[in-house]
Amino acid sequence: MNIRFLETFIWLARLQNFRLTAEKLHTTQAAVSSRIASLEESFDVRLFDRNSRSATLTPAGRKMLAYAERIVNLGEEMRREVEGASGDGGLIRIGVVESIVHSWFPALMARVRERFPHLEIEVTSDTTIHLVQLLRADAVDLILQTHALNDREFADQPLCEFPMRWVASPALNLSGRPVDLTRLAEFPVISFSRHSGPHIALEREFARAVERPVRINCISSVAAMIRLVADGFGVGVLPPAIIQRELREGALEVLDVESGFIPLPLVASFRLQSHPMAARIADLASKEARAFVLDLGPNLEGAVSHRVNDTVEVVDEPSSQARPTKPSRPRAARPGRPGTSETPAKPRSPRVTRKP
Structure with a gap:
């Protein structure tokens, strides 16, 4: 049984038009007619009603369509599996x-x-x-x-490492001068998800430098973190590598903060x-x-x-x-070159x- 003939039969059943089927399969109407005739001869049954203006399935054709679709789908699955076994698919x-x-x-x-x-x-x-x-x-x-x-x-x-830096919206007016962690603790702090490397490093940094508890907001989405910091909700530690557009457009700026963050591996x-x-x-x-x-x-x-x-x-x-x-x-990061593990x-x- 020719899989190509079954595909032609399926498309003709769907489009109900020899010309459209030929265009879909990049062949001629004569080739479509020939393939359908071969299938009808093989099964000794008429698959389409020739008396109507459109290619309408006969009762036998409707039964055959379900099997044809299963056979074609199985053939596609077999091809994918074989390609996968070869390593390239x-x-x-x-x-x-x-x-x-x-x-x-x-x-x-x-x-x-x-x-x-x-x-x-x-x-x-x-x-x-x-x-x-x-x-x-x-x-x-x-x-x-x-x-x-x-x-x-x-x-x-x-693969590589991304340095981590404190960033904030220009609206917070924190750039242009050194900023310490005590000053940053006055703002809501945006952090990666709880128990992540950056979050643990952030807690350690504040515990070392700030006596009072610091409000740290854990966010599981980097896109949400970027948006919140850019909107001035708070300050955060992010890899400048992933906020290049925001830095170019002035939505975010890197702060001058001395901290012990190591790069993100x-x-x-x-x-x-x-x-x-x-x-x-x-x-x-x-x-x-x-x-x-x-x-x-x-x-x-x-x-x-x-x-x-x-x-x-x-x-x-x-x-x-x-x-x-x-x-x-x-x-360890050099002084003045903060980073993080995340x-x-x-x-x-x-x-x-x-x-x-």
């Missing part, structure tokens, strides 16, 4: 933190589509804590996040015995992350050249060696699952 499920979504993730998706046009991508955007849970439960194949798993069942591939993690495409996409992610960092240059607001070079050396190791890697321990928050044709 099928479905891969990627989890990603929002700090990456707001920086180099679109460039990565464009590169993946270019390199693997038959690959179907499903994207889930969430916090690192939840993404790690999904990876361990085999609900995703690869996560791009902020915390190395350091587990022998998984590979951790360092970004890591690709995947199970060693998992989807054959996970390691290859992790390699592409490392290249896109490196290119993004190098392109921003001084706009990273605190990145230094030797740190970027270190990242490049680690990232260029092919993850296809299929062994877990431990990212190097982040070095577990950020939540982002067809990839299918995107967004959590509010």
